[in-house]
Amino acid sequence: MATRPVEDNARRSAAAPFVGPQDVAGKNWAGEVPPPGEYPYTRGIHREMYRKRIWTMRQFAGFGSADQTNQRFKYLLEHGQTGLSTAFDLPTLMGRDSDDPLALGEVGRCGVAISSLDDMRRLFDGIALDQVSTSMTINAPAAILLAFYIAVAQERGIGADQLRGTLQNDILKEFHAQNEYVFPPRPSVKLVIDTIEYGAQHMPLWNTVSISGYHIREAGASAVEEMAFTLADGMCYTEESLARGLDVDEFAKRLSFFFDVHNDFFEEIAKFRAARRIWARTMRHKYQAQHERSWWLRCHAQTAGVTLTEQQPLNNVVRVAYQAMAAVLGGTQSLHTNSMDETLALPTEQAVKVALRTQQILAHETNVTQVADPLGGSWFIEKLTDEVEREADAIFREIDALGGVIPAIEQGYFRRRIAETAMRQNNAFDNGEAVVVGVNKFVDDDYVRVPILKIDPAVEKQQVARLAQMKKDRDVKRHGAALAALDRAARDGENLMPHLIAGAQAGATVGEMMNTMANVFGRYDGGPEW
Amino acid sequence: MNSMSELPIRILLAKIGLDGHDRGVKVLARSFRDAGFDVIYTGLWQTAQSSMLAALQEDIDVVGVSLLSAAHLTVMPEVLRWRKELGIEDVPVVLGGIVPEDEHQQLLDMGCAAVFNPGSPVTEIIATMKRLAEQRRRMSAAEAIRGYDDHQDTALAQLLTHIARGQLDGTWTPPAGKARIIGVTGAPGVGKSSFIGRLGKGLCARGHRVAVVAVDPSSPVHGGALLGDRLRMMWGEPEENFFIRSLSSGKVYGGLGPRCAEIVQAFSGYGFDYVLVESVGAGQSDTAIHDIVERTLLLLMPESGDAIQFSKAGIMEIADAFVINKCDLAGADATVGQLKSALEGDRPVFRASTVLNEGIDAVVDWITQ
Ligand SMILES: Nc1nc2c(ncn2[C@@H]2O[C@H](COP(=O)(O)OP(=O)(O)OP(=O)(O)O)[C@@H](O)[C@H]2O)c(=O)[nH]1
Numbered sequence A: 001m002a003t004r005p006v007e008d009n010a011r012r013s014a015a016a017p018f019v020g021p022q023d024v025a026g027k028n029w030a031g032e033v034p035p036p037g038e039y040p041y042t043r044g045i046h047r048e049m050y051r052k053r054i055w056t057m058r059q060f061a062g063f064g065s066a067d068q069t070n071q072r073f074k075y076l077l078e079h080g081q082t083g084l085s086t087a088f089d090l091p092t093l094m095g096r097d098s099d100d101p102l103a104l105g106e107v108g109r110c111g112v113a114i115s116s117l118d119d120m121r122r123l124f125d126g127i128a129l130d131q132v133s134t135s136m137t138i139n140a141p142a143a144i145l146l147a148f149y150i151a152v153a154q155e156r157g158i159g160a161d162q163l164r165g166t167l168q169n170d171i172l173k174e175f176h177a178q179n180e181y182v183f184p185p186r187p188s189v190k191l192v193i194d195t196i197e198y199g200a201q202h203m204p205l206w207n208t209v210s211i212s213g214y215h216i217r218e219a220g221a222s223a224v225e226e227m228a229f230t231l232a233d234g235m236c237y238t239e240e241s242l243a244r245g246l247d248v249d250e251f252a253k254r255l256s257f258f259f260d261v262h263n264d265f266f267e268e269i270a271k272f273r274a275a276r277r278i279w280a281r282t283m284r285h286k287y288q289a290q291h292e293r294s295w296w297l298r299c300h301a302q303t304a305g306v307t308l309t310e311q312q313p314l315n316n317v318v319r320v321a322y323q324a325m326a327a328v329l330g331g332t333q334s335l336h337t338n339s340m341d342e343t344l345a346l347p348t349e350q351a352v353k354v355a356l357r358t359q360q361i362l363a364h365e366t367n368v369t370q371v372a373d374p375l376g377g378s379w380f381i382e383k384l385t386d387e388v389e390r391e392a393d394a395i396f397r398e399i400d401a402l403g404g405v406i407p408a409i410e411q412g413y414f415r416r417r418i419a420e421t422a423m424r425q426n427n428a429f430d431n432g433e434a435v436v437v438g439v440n441k442f443v444d445d446d447y448v449r450v451p452i453l454k455i456d457p458a459v460e461k462q463q464v465a466r467l468a469q470m471k472k473d474r475d476v477k478r479h480g481a482a483l484a485a486l487d488r489a490a491r492d493g494e495n496l497m498p499h500l501i502a503g504a505q506a507g508a509t510v511g512e513m514m515n516t517m518a519n520v521f522g523r524y525d526g527g528p529e530w
Numbered sequence B: 001m002n003s004m005s006e007l008p009i010r011i012l013l014a015k016i017g018l019d020g021h022d023r024g025v026k027v028l029a030r031s032f033r034d035a036g037f038d039v040i041y042t043g044l045w046q047t048a049q050s051s052m053l054a055a056l057q058e059d060i061d062v063v064g065v066s067l068l069s070a071a072h073l074t075v076m077p078e079v080l081r082w083r084k085e086l087g088i089e090d091v092p093v094v095l096g097g098i099v100p101e102d103e104h105q106q107l108l109d110m111g112c113a114a115v116f117n118p119g120s121p122v123t124e125i126i127a128t129m130k131r132l133a134e135q136r137r138r139m140s141a142a143e144a145i146r147g148y149d150d151h152q153d154t155a156l157a158q159l160l161t162h163i164a165r166g167q168l169d170g171t172w173t174p175p176a177g178k179a180r181i182i183g184v185t186g187a188p189g190v191g192k193s194s195f196i197g198r199l200g201k202g203l204c205a206r207g208h209r210v211a212v213v214a215v216d217p218s219s220p221v222h223g224g225a226l227l228g229d230r231l232r233m234m235w236g237e238p239e240e241n242f243f244i245r246s247l248s249s250g251k252v253y254g255g256l257g258p259r260c261a262e263i264v265q266a267f268s269g270y271g272f273d274y275v276l277v278e279s280v281g282a283g284q285s286d287t288a289i290h291d292i293v294e295r296t297l298l299l300l301m302p303e304s305g306d307a308i309q310f311s312k313a314g315i316m317e318i319a320d321a322f323v324i325n326k327c328d329l330a331g332a333d334a335t336v337g338q339l340k341s342a343l344e345g346d347r348p349v350f351r352a353s354t355v356l357n358e359g360i361d362a363v364v365d366w367i368t369q
């Protein structure tokens, strides 16, 4: 199918030099943009917004071994942070153990390496799991890492119902964009629904899925595509959960979202506003949710990694500041600001601090927190919000015409469309139509290079050795029985969460449990979809 | 070498390791195609070994490795080691990735032909690829024939290029081989390549040597092509006795590329036991494959409506057997039923799922009987 690229904001606004009341004539103000805190929440989900509570400043971190990250966690907790955010290394993200041949050179590099329950124990050693909120950025093996977390808590006498936190667990965007999938789309989604069901029954404080547009955008999608694909994914999880027999109000309030904030300032703000409106209407009318909380689109935002440049890295501080402001004017619930040196490697401590200070300046010096949705009622913002919504609707219709999100994945729709947009952006950059300061305009070679953090290769050796020891020490019979039970349950289509927890307790590793499931579900090779 | 211009430059784009960031590599692949190159993309999660093996088999002019995980100082030495091991040191390797400035020289000294960063202009990359391709020293036809006779895979690979370019027309014929030649055809996206990958591995597992000729369409506008079949066939562990060659169709109609028959014969003469041929996603009348193979398998998939649509078409007539692929999807039974009732005679109908690796053995049995 030929894809027609979404009109981007630049072209959209090229139509007129300014916007006036005639552009929003006939608008249903009371129905579409009622005060903040009122359905359909175009202006935000809370009436008082940041006056009552500043957004959460959540900086994502994790590196090296479980012990190193544990030290870091404790340091953060001592300094008043209450939420922990865990980044895993690439092998763990791909459901492979640290000793897997493909893990070579990657162990502990971009996050912490967790292969077994033992690693998870050490990661949270001495941390009160009933008091912290933990977010885990993991997808294909998310159910296994959640099982590890639950098992560690159980050992300490803490029930699953006391655990608070968020699991990213959004496999659909992996198929669209980030490529960290393992099984084919259908069984992958089935596994997500297993966690949603388990969460609805046992974990009332846990956010089971963080439906993410961030990676879709970073892969090259436009703002509208990012938002529409993400909401379509949310609808897909909702429908699959309903098909499982769950009640919409049982799980909908535990769904949250995660968006990118790019450079196009007003378009980004409009994106957040339109997303809230679409989601509220869909949950209320299409899926018949009764509780107000089920209608809310709660989200986390992160500034756009792709906009950072290696050249003149100090410029990135400025980009991040504008993007952060757009996220806040858009009404986000939490925010991560990127560090200026992230194009090259993990950020240095100095750079991380500047990124956090950027948020603090925004929160405490600029006074943008004074009123909710300060741009509401601007002719331009309202018109743009309507346009973004309309274009998103067109995308929903395309997806429906293909039979829904999963069939659209199977037909390559998302990947093709993202590749198309990425190509268009790249051409615009190449021919100078899209300016990147310091790269294709205002270039100079006389700039300060920021220092780069390097990871000690010894981490990999130690981790591999520890894993070998753990495998030697475990009870072979119990381990074999647990994997056999998992295999059987996967074949019978049962909810796998209890079996993954049992597997964790029997010393089964991430890689072993993934393999057991892959034998039943198959492995997916995705495809390029140019 | 003027004859270089006769067929497109062949580029391999490889993603090695677990990093899944493929935005850059995909943009490049398209830009390369639009620049008139034939581009083979390995897909994700490759190893240094599988990438270099692909470069050998495909007779690649320049390899581009894309690494965004910052593991280049671990991975590139491996790549270059395999390049040497496999005897293809004539093939230049360039790296694209997030490489700190102070490491560029280190990589060049190691043997990389060029290093690009995410901000490098595509036009500059294309120019470099062209220059490197033109500088590459390839075997003469005579050298390649000698090597072929000595059973060197590198020579086989280069000989196939000479054949495809027509440089051996009328001057060389391969020794008579005893390969059995099997065609696989079917609508675009039905799973031909994935199926051939499984079939090939199934045949290898029984001790056979298997070659594949996989044809993908060229862009009518730019002349370049994105050759995507290999990616579907060869993922996971590389298989020693499994040789895949991707071809672009050029302006040849009928579902095959230029001198496809001669290439098949060269594989046979080299000693392969089976040669599997994938045609361009076939329309109903793309029946050229029938003329060069011994048996043709037609792939269909559930609920595609193909069964009925194809029942009157020429392509149904040339099939010796049918495979309903993607049987993991709903509607397989209905499609099998429809097909059986539309068929006269007793041509076999197999059910398979390449994702689940099911139903392949029965087809291997039928082919080898
Ligand atoms: N569900 C399912 N999907 C499959 C199966 N086999 C292949 N696919 C998917 O179908 C798509 C096309 O597969 P290919 O093997 O490239 O098909 P092809 O017929 O070679 O395609 P062209 O060469 O482009 O004509 C890919 O997304 C595969 O992952 C299967 O058995 N089940």
Ligand SMILES: [Mg+2]
Binding pocket: B192, B193, B194, B228, B229, B232, B278
């Ligand atoms: Mg194919």
